Amino acid sequence: MPSAPDATHPTPRRGRPRDATRDDALRRATLEMLAEVGYRALTMDAVAARARAGKATIYRRWDSKGALVVDAFAREAQRSVPVPDTGSVAGDLREHLDATARLLAGPVGRAAQALVGELPHEPELAAAFRASFVTGQRCAVDAVLRRAAERGEIRSDAPVAAVAEITGAALTHRSMLSGQQLDGPFLDGLVDRVLLPLLRP
Amino acid sequence: MPSAPDATHPTPRRGRPRDATRDDALRRATLEMLAEVGYRALTMDAVAARARAGKATIYRRWDSKGALVVDAFAREAQRSVPVPDTGSVAGDLREHLDATARLLAGPVGRAAQALVGELPHEPELAAAFRASFVTGQRCAVDAVLRRAAERGEIRSDAPVAAVAEITGAALTHRSMLSGQQLDGPFLDGLVDRVLLPLLRP
Amino acid sequence: MPSAPDATHPTPRRGRPRDATRDDALRRATLEMLAEVGYRALTMDAVAARARAGKATIYRRWDSKGALVVDAFAREAQRSVPVPDTGSVAGDLREHLDATARLLAGPVGRAAQALVGELPHEPELAAAFRASFVTGQRCAVDAVLRRAAERGEIRSDAPVAAVAEITGAALTHRSMLSGQQLDGPFLDGLVDRVLLPLLRP
Amino acid sequence: MPSAPDATHPTPRRGRPRDATRDDALRRATLEMLAEVGYRALTMDAVAARARAGKATIYRRWDSKGALVVDAFAREAQRSVPVPDTGSVAGDLREHLDATARLLAGPVGRAAQALVGELPHEPELAAAFRASFVTGQRCAVDAVLRRAAERGEIRSDAPVAAVAEITGAALTHRSMLSGQQLDGPFLDGLVDRVLLPLLRP
DNA sequence: GATTAATCGAGACGGTACGTCAAGTCTTGAT
DNA sequence: ATCAAGACTTGACGTACCGTCTCGATTAATC
Numbered sequence: 001m002p003s004a005p006d007a008t009h010p011t012p013r014r015g016r017p018r019d020a021t022r023d024d025a026l027r028r029a030t031l032e033m034l035a036e037v038g039y040r041a042l043t044m045d046a047v048a049a050r051a052r053a054g055k056a057t058i059y060r061r062w063d064s065k066g067a068l069v070v071d072a073f074a075r076e077a078q079r080s081v082p083v084p085d086t087g088s089v090a091g092d093l094r095e096h097l098d099a100t101a102r103l104l105a106g107p108v109g110r111a112a113q114a115l116v117g118e119l120p121h122e123p124e125l126a127a128a129f130r131a132s133f134v135t136g137q138r139c140a141v142d143a144v145l146r147r148a149a150e151r152g153e154i155r156s157d158a159p160v161a162a163v164a165e166i167t168g169a170a171l172t173h174r175s176m177l178s179g180q181q182l183d184g185p186f187l188d189g190l191v192d193r194v195l196l197p198l199l200r201p
Numbered sequence: 202m203p204s205a206p207d208a209t210h211p212t213p214r215r216g217r218p219r220d221a222t223r224d225d226a227l228r229r230a231t232l233e234m235l236a237e238v239g240y241r242a243l244t245m246d247a248v249a250a251r252a253r254a255g256k257a258t259i260y261r262r263w264d265s266k267g268a269l270v271v272d273a274f275a276r277e278a279q280r281s282v283p284v285p286d287t288g289s290v291a292g293d294l295r296e297h298l299d300a301t302a303r304l305l306a307g308p309v310g311r312a313a314q315a316l317v318g319e320l321p322h323e324p325e326l327a328a329a330f331r332a333s334f335v336t337g338q339r340c341a342v343d344a345v346l347r348r349a350a351e352r353g354e355i356r357s358d359a360p361v362a363a364v365a366e367i368t369g370a371a372l373t374h375r376s377m378l379s380g381q382q383l384d385g386p387f388l389d390g391l392v393d394r395v396l397l398p399l400l401r402p
Numbered sequence: 403m404p405s406a407p408d409a410t411h412p413t414p415r416r417g418r419p420r421d422a423t424r425d426d427a428l429r430r431a432t433l434e435m436l437a438e439v440g441y442r443a444l445t446m447d448a449v450a451a452r453a454r455a456g457k458a459t460i461y462r463r464w465d466s467k468g469a470l471v472v473d474a475f476a477r478e479a480q481r482s483v484p485v486p487d488t489g490s491v492a493g494d495l496r497e498h499l500d501a502t503a504r505l506l507a508g509p510v511g512r513a514a515q516a517l518v519g520e521l522p523h524e525p526e527l528a529a530a531f532r533a534s535f536v537t538g539q540r541c542a543v544d545a546v547l548r549r550a551a552e553r554g555e556i557r558s559d560a561p562v563a564a565v566a567e568i569t570g571a572a573l574t575h576r577s578m579l580s581g582q583q584l585d586g587p588f589l590d591g592l593v594d595r596v597l598l599p600l601l602r603p
Numbered sequence: 604m605p606s607a608p609d610a611t612h613p614t615p616r617r618g619r620p621r622d623a624t625r626d627d628a629l630r631r632a633t634l635e636m637l638a639e640v641g642y643r644a645l646t647m648d649a650v651a652a653r654a655r656a657g658k659a660t661i662y663r664r665w666d667s668k669g670a671l672v673v674d675a676f677a678r679e680a681q682r683s684v685p686v687p688d689t690g691s692v693a694g695d696l697r698e699h700l701d702a703t704a705r706l707l708a709g710p711v712g713r714a715a716q717a718l719v720g721e722l723p724h725e726p727e728l729a730a731a732f733r734a735s736f737v738t739g740q741r742c743a744v745d746a747v748l749r750r751a752a753e754r755g756e757i758r759s760d761a762p763v764a765a766v767a768e769i770t771g772a773a774l775t776h777r778s779m780l781s782g783q784q785l786d787g788p789f790l791d792g793l794v795d796r797v798l799l800p801l802l803r804p
Numbered sequence: 805g806a807t808t809a810a811t812c813g814a815g816a817c818g819g820t821a822c823g824t825c826a827a828g829t830c831t832t833g834a835t
Numbered sequence: 836a837t838c839a840a841g842a843c844t845t846g847a848c849g850t851a852c853c854g855t856c857t858c859g860a861t862t863a864a865t866c
Contacts, residue, residue: 018838057837120239121238169370177330177331178331194360216858217814255818255820418863457813512723519716532781617841619830619843625842
């Protein structure tokens with residue numbers, strides 16, 4: 001159902017080819033509105049108007065509002081998670097936390113929050129959301145911890161997977177649910193009093 | 202804007218008083234539908250029909266669909282978080298996790314997820330959501346840890362607040378975002394490899 | 403269905419007796435609103451508010467909006483048609499026309515017009531309307547012509563019934579349908595060029 | 604306010620043009636329901652359902668229920684008044700009366716009656732009503748009498764305008780107000796004892 | 805004089821129709 | 836075959852009205 005517009009078409013179709021610039025304009029408009037007004041208040045007419053496109057141009061590329069939002073969101077979320085490499089696990093974690101906190105405070109974070117409520121009823125949206133947003137963040141922490149293990153900075157039996165999961169959980173919980181600040185002191189405390197104690201020899 | 206129907210009226214108003222049984226029927230119908238079809242697909246007509254009420258009866262009590270859902274949700278969520286007392290911090294935590302996992306898998310959890318996306322655009326909903334859902338869970342863990350501290354089971358400098366927050370974060374993250382099972386092994390691991398290690402002397 | 407509030411009750415009921423002043427206030431409010439906004443836009447709530455009455459007080463007296471309007475209208479229309487007696491048929495007709503034109507231009511006329519569209523679907527309203535409004539006017543002309551016949555002013559085979567009908571038809575047609583003025587010249591012409599020529603020897 | 608859908612558009616607008624078949628279907632459905640249940644009980648949902656149209660399609664063309672009804676009615680009424688030509692004024696009048704009586708007994712007549720009560724509060728409806736319904740009938744009689752005058756069948760000083768007006772008045776009065784039959788004997792009497800006597804040399 | 809029962813104003817109740825707006829489809833002329 | 840524009844059906848929105856009902860407070864007739 002998501003039916004993201006595929007860049008490569010096997011059969012070079014007849015007639016006027018699709019205007020690839022429209023894809024970008026529509027995805028951009030979608031993300032902007034998603035961050036501004038949320039999923040429910042995002043209307044297809046408004047997206048079309050903002051991108052100076054017709055609604056048919058949208059529905060030619062995506063099957064539904066959900067598919068459009070998924071694709072626009074996933075494409076943005078995927079390339080947003082950095083894997084830092086400062087040389088120490090403490091530095092890597094702290095930098096990852098900072099980057100993720102900035103991500104959550106920005107358009108991608110607001111868009112992600114807008115989508116949470118739709119996940120149970122839209123399996124394809126859920127799959128894309130998890131693949132891009134949830135897994136992306138977790139893999140970054142996994143990579144950080146794997147390097148730390150290779151350097152011998154952390155115990156061999158450290159609960160790596162749990163730490164990776166908890167890192168993302170703590171950040172999204174503050175950002176989306178509790179409404180508390182994702183500020184420096186919080187991130188410091190998270191690293192120093194939770195994550196590192198769970199990993200250290 | 203939520204404008205929950207107030208139980209106590211200072212001025213004994215004139216005219217026919219509101220029928221308190223309608224409040225309950227409407228809130229119940231709302232929660233049922235919220236859990237069944239989600240926030241977006243929940244329609245006021247359907248709520249009215251299920252509660253055998255007129256739409257005017259709903260709008261006399263709540264200003265909008267959002268206000269109704271908030272109130273129905275908050276009232277249910279508030280009384281749903283148990284504070285266990287098994288005698289040991291391990292037992293208390295495990296029981297709290299079990300209870301909260303059941304809560305998240307049930308109507309309240311599904312309703313909470315349905316509301317997450319609306320929080321940024323509805324401050325009153327956000328306030329009610331946090332007061333009933335987020336804070337309720339955190340306070341339960343706080344109480345458990347306070348008792349554990351009195352019994353000397355945990356270090357005096359244990360990161361109590363962080364543990365309380367992480368507990369909720371881990372559960373809601375699995376339930377709402379990652380889509381992974383909130384099953385026994387996960388809860389076991391959470392207690393044994395994350396929470397207790399952070400608390401133990 | 404009309405169920406006009408009966409003045410004389412055979413069984414002097416127990417309990418608080420009905421307040422007869424409410425009948426008048428409600429009928430007056432009804433006629434005012436009927437003339438002001440028409441039948442469709444007349445609401446029971448507005449009638450109650452204008453008469454400073456509760457809706458139950460209305461429905462205790464009349465079964466429906468239709469019944470209330472019928473009764474209020476018929477009672478006013480019935481006592482509004484004068485039977486002039488100037489001594490000559492020309493004078494009588496002209497005076498009757500003047501009086502009826504004033505009647506049609508006033509609240510009763512506006513109320514009557516508001517009811518026309520409802521007649522086909524409300525038989526009791528239709529019966530009351532005809533008995534009070536249509537027949538009343540026709541009988542007045544009949545009486546005038548009968549006296550004229552007794553005085554020998556008109557032919558013995560004059561189309562009395564037709565003239566009576568046409569008189570009312572001409573007036574209501576102008577007042578309700580054509581929108582033209584029911585002014586002196588028109589009434590003069592009606593008497594001198596239509597009615598009298600049909601009657602004169 | 605009526606805002607009848609205009610057939611001729613000066614500016615060849617962009618986008619999908621309005622589907623002219625919807626206009627017809629909606630007007631037809633409106634007239635049918637108007638004749639069946641009257642103005643008050645005519646609902647926009649029912650009109651839309653009967654025409655297999657959406658309500659938005661109606662409101663794109665007409666501003667309100669009133670405007671729709673006016674337009675549907677006027678368009679039908681305009682083309683419904685015949686101007687007979689039998690060769691004699693008696694025959695012409697009788698045929699006109701017959702045709703008009705049939706018209707009044709049919710959908711157009713019932714619709715006209717349903718609209719009478721709205722005329723005082725909707726000037727545009729009133730204008731359209733008079734232009735199509737009232738004036739149409741009067742002009743037909745005028746034409747008949749003009750031909751009769753040319754043939755010398757009627758007096759040169761006959762009250763032509765008054766006769767035209769009275770003809771319509773007598774018919775609508777019976778049809779809408781008095782509830783009496785518009786049958787052959789009545790029409791005979793109207794021609795022989797009222798109209799012709801007023802015209803004959 | 806206390807009781808009883810029907811009234812009063814006020815307004816909540818279940819329904820139904822209103823007129824608006826969004827989702828997703830279809831139809832123009834033009835590129 | 837694509838594009839922008841916009842009309843199309845469907846269905847939910849929040850409001851207003853109808854006729855019924857229930858509340859506390861009157862007000863006569865009965866006890």
